[in-house]
Amino acid sequence: MPKAAPGFPQRARYLATRRIPVAMPHRNIAAHRSVATSSPGSTAETHVEYRRKFGAFAAQAPAPQKMTTRVKGSTLPAILFALVIVTLVVHVVVIFASGHFAAPGPITADARAVDHQFRLTLYLVGVLFVSTQLALVLGIWLFRDRGQRARFIPGNNALETLWIGAAIVLFLGLGALGRKAWAAVRYTGPETGSLQIEVTGMQFQFAFRYPGPDGRFGRLDPALISAATSNPLGIDPADPDGRDDIVTSGTLAVPVGKPVELLIRSQDVIHNFFVRELRLQQDAVPGLIVPVHFTADRVGQYDIVCTQLCGLGHQKMHATLNVMTESDYENFLKTQAASQ
Amino acid sequence: MSGPVKFRLFSTDHKVIGLQYCFLGMIAVSTGVVLSLLMRYHLAWPKGHLPFIAGGIMTPEQYLALVTMHGTIMVFFVLTTAPQNAFGTYFLPLQIGAREMAFPVLNMLGFWLTFAAFVVLLAAFLVPGGAPISGWTAYPPLSGLGDITGPGEGAGQTLWLVSILIFCAGSIFSSINFIATTIDLRAPGMTLMRLPLTVWAWFFTSILILLSFSVLFAAGVLLLLDRSFGTSFFLPAGLVVTGQLQTHSGGSPLLWQHLFWFFGHPEVYIAILPGMGVTSQVLANFSRKPVFGYPAMVTTLGLIGLLGFGVWGHHMFVSGMNPYSGFSFSVLTMSIAVPSAAKTFNWLATLWHGKIQFKTPMLFALGFVSIFITGGLSGIFLAQPAVDNMLHSTYFVVAHIHLVMGVAAIFGIFASTYYWFPKMFGRAMCESLGRWHFWLTFVGTYCIFVPMHFLGVAGGIRRYADDSGAGYLAALQPLHTFMTVAALLTAAAQGIFFYNFFNSIKNGEIPGPNPWNANTLEWTVSSPPPPDNFGSEKIEVFRGAYDYSVPNSAADFIPQNAPFDSAYDTIPVTPQRES
């Protein structure tokens, strides 16, 4: 066997610029010891014997093999790959297209913008998904081992530039398009004259506070929070603004077609306010008051859920968003005010 | 174990430590899978009786404790431990032609710290109150106030934090070791552009570990102080929990999220980069072709790592963070998809005009590509803040994380295991069992995790113990049942793997030192390698790692240490088939 032992004269040409001592100390290895003591002779002898004993370096440079060896049985795996991946692709496409598991219809213009962006992404990503998965299947099928010799192709700069460029255009383009829907919800403030409602998360319920006829929220003092005196939010009785505040829990009533601004806060841990039909999630972070706004255009009842892990009642923490006609809304406020 | 590698508990031999990490990873992954099955069982049949559970029926807090421990074990003790520390520690020195890691004692220390961290984490199950319920992300105030916020938030959460701190220290030690070894101990001739892509992946991963785990360490110290010394780094004023006013004041809960995700996002790439490295290596090896675009593959690994430090805000789109920074995080996140896309294309191109041999490692590498595409593309939805408005905290995110790390990165581990097993144990794993394992796992994991996308779009919320909350959730229950059945079957299929693994250590075929006809240096030593790797034989490198099917060469592979006038070049070539 032609052994590629070190020491060829040509070697010098290929040496790296830096020479690095590869050896590291090896203490306390019993195997070393036993060999060393059994053969106190020259360095070379010791080494050879050591190698013989443990059979190291079985192949410094193994004998070249005939190159067209064929590994049998490459058709079945190729078929299976095709089967599994095509099944996957078909199912994913069909189920998404059928809309069977779609989110319920949006009830605000902003939510429709989010839906639009979602669908745009779905189409683009769908095309990429289908085409790359199928390309994988195709490659596996075409180039399975049939005894051919592989071609030596270390790369192709033009091609690589092409798909990196395509990826940049597609992904950054999509990201830029997504700005609009985001900006609509988060960059702009609410329309003037929006109805303000404060949403407070607490373990494990939502409380909603309406400012009452004066349109102003009363001061809150955490020290006054007490379920016993039915003051769950700690409204300061000394503050006249707070006397007419209306607090509800379980139902967030809003009038249809009117701009609403929610002020989202929390009393204890982080919660989240999520209504699928609004396509809107916002964490309720203690110490912060985060405003979000929307104008619901369809009367109905929608689920409000908490999506931020807040403790053992997390999955139970929910309320109802009740979008009402203007007059129902007025009635609602009246009856609530009366019962407080 | 046969061969001269002495398996001593406190060994400083990188090969022994690599195996120790490997077994730790296996114990951890088994624990994590058992926890996930309990979770899945509960999700499908919330009223069902379970033997392990006190009281028979799982309570919400027990469910959340399982979620937390499952996520933590999988992210830290499986995906940081196995692909990087197990296979990296074992094969980095062998692949670069070094005799040892740069700091063998530090190496050992790193392992034992990791082990201690694992024990401390598991201890959280045993303390009063049980394991923490705040998820693997441990957001304060939930995690910062002690057991008034919920069961498991007392001693359990403290143990969790201590475990993470120990784990950070261990990982930082081992990452320093990896980087120094790669920089300083390469064999003569092993220039940077001749390094196997696995080495590049471990190298970049180590940099990510070094820089991100030190930040998690800082965050962990702050949270521990908040919990145990009454400070208020993450706790604002005026918190009222179970009717009690807290004395904390002046802290910011978002600060934890920033620090955590500054670590957390690089962490997910820590999980995947080694898988990407080994996929490149295996695809080239079993297509008998060079890696397509080696320089691009190196650059993209680095770019993914680098950009990974700038995108943490995409986990916080709806957290109340400034919406303008939300958008810039979105743009950065979209741009991280570009190097990932480049890698995907180069993997596909590596197959083109190859000679694909479907050995088990290759099956898993191909599976990796398919699943990484599926899982990565769902990231494109999440990366847009507007769309994330509806998908955040739904099962869509759970689908994404499992496809990219719960499956793709795990497939990286499987590919590594099947690929390197002959080298580590001197025996081969059974191919036909391997094939069964692959097909069942490939189909099974798709069945578990693809439906989660639909669930998420329909509004299924993650970290919900049952569907007793909002009314619409009950309608989604059939999906849960389907996924649970798939999960039980897939997990059962892992039995094949474990049987194959342990049986092959004893009874596997003895395949010789280079069963895959591979080029990299680890295949030039005996299997298992001698304790001093290359010994005094000065290994010398003359070529890149992927010289497969070089025209006019005798064989279709050329080991990296074969000089240019070796047998590989001089034997006349059999005529090449035209294409």
Place this chain on the structure above:
Amino acid sequence: MTTQPISLPGQPDPAVPQRVYVTGMYLALAGILMFFTALISAWVVRRGLSTSNLEARLELPRALLGLNTFLLLASSAALEIARRGLRADRPETFRRWWYATSVLGIAFLVGQIFAWRAMAGTGIFVASNPDASFFYLFTAVHGVHLLGGITALLIAATRNLRHMALATAARVAGLYWHFLTALWCAIFVLLMVGGR
């Protein structure tokens, strides 16, 4: 370049590539820097986010901290002198200044403890307010790192290292020590300027 030292059974260890220790130290410093950067940015962010105006201005024992800073700078200088001594092959100089470095380092730590006591004396403890928390935290974690450095210096001094190893040890110790000095200076300036 023909033969390299090889390690064989029963033979003395070959030359360990000393530069791995230097590389390793640079990497460790990168990690430590990241750790402190995280803490410092936490400090900055928290100040920006502060929701309560109840926080009083933090009264630091400025003079004492200034003195400590001086001590630490002096210790760095001492270490430099020691390293010069080693390079000039004057082992006595080296040993003397090496110990001087450790002593100055210990003096710095003692000074920091006095600074803590001064703070505690004014009724400000770790949990009193977030700024105070950060003050105690910065000083504590820096102190722990320095303590590690002092231990390493003393161990290196008592070990009978050969010249090569000693030179490496001095180089590595120098990197670490000067880094900690610079880090402290940065923290000191931040505390002084940021003390509202």
